Amino acid sequence: MRAVHRDQEAGMAEEAGSQGQAHVQAPRSLDHVSELFEEFLSAVARTSRDEREDGRNLGTRLMAHLGSAPADRPVVKAAYPPYELPNVHLALERWFDAGTDRSYELIGLRGGRHRGDLTLGDILDASDRFDRFVIGAVDYAHLPVAPDTELACVSCGFYLGREGDERFAVLLRGPQDEYGRSKVEVEVLARDKELADRLLAEFDTLVREENVFRGQVLSFEGSEFGHGLGPFRFHRRPGLTRTDIVLPTGLLERLERQVMGVARRREQLRAAGQHLRRGLLLYGPPGTGKTHTIRYLLSHLPQFTVVILAGAGISAIGPACALARMLQPALVVLEDCDLIAEARDYGGGDQPLLFQVLNEMDGLGDDADVAFLLTTNRADLLEPALAQRPGRIDLAVEIPLPDGEGRARLLDLYGAGLGLGKDVLDEVVARTEGTTASFAKELVRRSVLIAAERESPRTEPDDVRAALDELLSDQDHLTRRLLGVRGEDEGEPVPVPQD
Template sequence: MGTGEYAAYEPARTPLPADGRPLSMDEVSDLFHEFLAAVARPKRTDREGRDLTERLRAHLGSAPRDQPVIKAAYPSYDLPNVHLALERWFAAEGRAYELIGMTGAEHRGDFTLGEILESADRYDRFVLGAVDYAHLPVSPDEELACVSVGFYLGQEGEERFAVLLRGPADEYGRNKVEIEVLAREKEFADRLLAEIDTLMREHNIFRGQILSFEGSEFGEGLGPFRFHRRPALTRDEIVLPSGLLERVERQVVGVARRRERLRAAGQHLRRGLLLYGPPGTGKTHTIRYLLSHLSEFTVVVLAGTSIGAIGPACALARMLQPALVILEDCDLIAEARDYGGGEQPLLFQVLNEMDGLGDDADVAFLLTTNRADLLEPALVQRPGRVDLAVEIPLPDAEGRARLLHLYGSSLGLGKEITDEVVARTEGTTASFTKELVRRAVLISAEREADRTDAEDLRTAADELLSDRDHLTRRLLGVRPSGQDADGEEGADEEEDVEWLSAEGE
């Protein structure tokens, strides 16, 4: 406690008996009450100009504790939307505001506005301070300083009111965004909050974007989010068996393009697609291609254990439809239990949320897995959630030749070396071919050659197919001879969502 922070202690106002008689119980009680008040609310010398209650009283024209408080809560990821909606609301003609901050031992905690006002008035626990901001992404290339704790002292015509905006603070037990409106009339506060909701829907920063979410570190729900640039892939960059890509496109892109015709015929728009197959065969590359052709779709990506936040993700998709929900590596949660400690696997929770959207929701679910055998029992028990399952197989000879020319388009590979490498790489993946070409270019660079030739490609193939690179092949999705896909225990195709900004697989 620094010198001068508190004024000298004032003697108790209850006088002690002059005749030396013992204190009565009432007198003891009065003295003890004054002692507690002095401890709980020491007189501050630096309080002048920082009294939160007096500042609100001066703005509102009456005691803030005498006015009703109306509250609205939003998901933690919506802080940028709430912040921008408030700015747009106040920007309308006839409205103005002053933004002030507050500070205190628990100003980021779970106190309600009413409790804050009482604590500020009785105990000096909250005083005027700096506005708190959080820098959050609002696009792949832009961040915005959003108010995370601040009072908007607003005015609309003759109406004076205050709005407290507080963002999430998981470490303090706050996993949501809250607005609390202090106004003379409840009807005014209700109207303000309704208009904020409308502005959030109309100008939602997530609409048409690709987002990935992490699970919350401190509890249930969606945690930090990240924007991703939309890929730009052409059909020539997708190497799959004949007819397979067309089936996938019809299920996802075709329904989107013909939604009005389907609705008019009473057909459902909600659909589910499962892409399965060994790691490295092209599942995520296929997803990137689909995203290139769904520019109007909002895309929500959950991977691995963050799939447990499927409920909030579906709510976001429902609000911003048309939307695509991508669930990567679903096999990781096929046998995991829900966060509530119950007996239901997370996969069943995913299927329940899919069903809860309703048939008319223009939302597509795209699931990927390396282990279809783990998902099949749950999918069979809940028919209709996934309408189409497509295997992305290992590339055949024609596919491996196309992959060589795709990844080595600048190398000018001849037919002889292409046929030789294709014959030697049976059972390998697209990821293997991509690494093979990269390593060949590296070998030519190490010998300072002007171009990569056939011998460089042979050397790269020798290295990758050698016994010492056995683990490397596994990491590139190549299975040991004789092992089927369901027995694969190698690394997953992707462990996170970095693939969204990658150029190939």
């Protein structure tokens, strides 16, 4: 409807009055409406006929490939978690490449594919009766398969396959969270159920054996539509050495034996009837290096698949453990596990994720080479069943605040190359009792920044003192807390600025 300004409306009324009765369009007759509707139906029918004639009708194309009506053949389906699309895509490609008598033609599907509840049988029926589905372009999704590497995966497409004299069709559809389909679906249309079952079993073997996630460091991401799982995020494996770790004497050796030692001696342990499953809990104040220590352990287990869960990703504990079992040897890293394993006495009720974690740890077979590495700042809040019962946590290790020797080593580590003298280092160590590794790292960075602000290429002792005075001042009270430094109300000594 055309908008009319109020002044224009008044002028038009006057003009109508001067010219006599205004023109009013007569309503359309029922016969006219019926005629228009018939023209619409004819246009739709012409489109369907055109699609049949130019070879885009899906049912006609499948019949030509299979040699019989698609509706006469059984359909067998397999489903995978949403993150498995790259592996399913590659499994199909590898299966066809593995035999000289195997080949396929890949075609796309157009029309209503967003309907996540439609099966291949539904699609064939709709294509045959209503021409709702026709051949179109293949849909692809670019998904990560390694750090800085993506793969174009078929997310909706028909593989018109051949194996010798056999003819079959495979429909591969990836997840479409926006329409409620949160899984990968593979449906096989074949001569009989036995053939379809065999094909799906062979595809599944390749999904497991040739899995691109094996040996990677991964974390789950949530779906952008608020339900289900999104793709993996791939991380580069750390490359830390012993010189990068500052812990009390003997502590690192205990961790290495529990995690790396079991991995190296797995065959001897199995031969002696000993289990490989293990759980390691690192606890201590924030900023003391728990995550850094885990990064060191990951650096020395290059063959292990690692799944990291933190924050919102903790809800993916079930899929993470299933993946770890399939791709063992594997590590499941659960950071800040008190977020889900807080004792019910404190949390005010049951927490389903807690029970799921316990079940996953208890459910591992004796010879499963899967380790759980957990970190927490509040061991006192952990459920006793998680922290103390054998078979769940085998070793609990405190990562404490660094002592004087530890703080000196941290300053040497983070301040390497600055050439700071022993006197200033001793002074800093004396003034920083109760601080963390994170505090030492920030102190060195801020010292270098102060030197750079005065356009000096060298960091002087006075720069270090100025940075330390800032960090210990009242205005940086919250900064210290965020760096893991606890206050008097928590029973810890409070560093003070030097007068």
